[in-house]
Amino acid sequence: MKKHQGLIYTLVGIIVLIGIVFGLHTLTGSSANSKSATITVGSQGSDYDIWNHIAKSPQAKKLDLKIQVKQITDGVQLNNATAQGSVDVNAFQSYSYLEAYNQEHQNAQLAALGTTYLEPLGIYSDKYKKVSQIPNGATVAIANNPANTARGLLLLQSAGLIKLKKNFGTLGNTNDITANPKHLKFKEIDDTTGPRVLHNVDAVLISNTVALEGHLNVLKDSIFHEKIDTDTRSNINVLATAKKNKDNQDYKKLVKLYHEPAIQKYIKDQYAGTKVEVQKPLSYLK
Incomplete structure (x- = not known):
């Protein structure tokens, strides 16, 4: 009887030991993996x-x-x-x-x-050095994706060129313009092509990532750009x-x-x- 009890205790001990070793291996393995x-x-x-x-x-x-x-x-x-x-x-x-x-x-x-x-969004122009010089009927190129279209229109409003609806949102577009005193025309473009169309329009809005790729510095080369404030x-x-x-x-x-x-x-x-x-x-x- 005692021999059987001893065998049982030995088997239990082995099982417990295996469990401990397996558990430690799992923990250290998962730690190493993480x-x-x-x-x-x-x-x-x-x-x-x-x-x-x-x-x-x-x-x-x-x-x-x-x-x-x-x-x-x-x-x-x-x-x-x-x-x-x-x-x-x-x-x-x-x-x-x-x-x-x-x-x-x-x-x-x-x-x-x-x-x-x-990364400030900028208004760039090869023809004009100031926003105030942009003439009536000028063509302005803006991004054709919803977020950057809205962002560009807000920048044009900050520059005093247009006015937008009071509830203008992140998916706003040119239909939300309430005042366009210079009768600007808008040309939608792929926003990665901004520097390439600069010579073909009166002004173009270019994100700084794209501007940098076109060797443009928003702080030096744009005629107007975003400022850091609650509006941006x-x-x-x-x-x-x-x-x-x-x-x-x-x-x-x-x-x-x-x-x-x-x-x-x-x-x-x-x-x-x-x-x-x-x-x-x-x-x-x-």
Whole structure:
């Protein structure tokens, strides 16, 4: 009887030991996997270059972040890839662009993780040096995507060229213009072609990412540009992810990483101060 009891105790001990070893292996294995997990950041244009720099930086290593940067040049496709999971986080869009995307894609919702910068939208002209010089009947080229169309019209209103409805929103368009004293004509263009059409119109609105690619500096070359104030807060750029991942702590570390002083110095030097750092809570955007 005692022999049987001893055998039972031995078997129980072995089972417990195996359980402990297996449990430790599982814990250490999952910990190792979480540390080695790669975050895919989707981007485009100058932001793609910035995130390639960030991915290789000592600051990323210090935060235990392994980053792979993927370039997708179409904004809607990049947001689709993020919503579907082939991209974990994207870095290219303003908060208003994200909101417009969410309104148009009810089954592919995204969420902002944190703010990065304001990149002023500018009005450019090869023919005129001041907004006041733009003549009656002039043709102004504006972006043909909803968020940037609305943003451009708001800038034209700030410049005193038009007036918009009081309830003008992120999907507003030229139908919402209530006053157009100079009888401006609007030509919709793919917003990546702004520098190329500059010679063919009286004025064109160009986002700074596209302007930089066309060797234009919004602070020096535009005849009017956005200022940093409450009216432009929805134009602040954000890091975005699929809505279900909005509380992912590793993804949130990317926001902290972006605002590291050494990273900011690189961005300021590389882009002549045109990507103005904004480190605000998400509540500031709403």
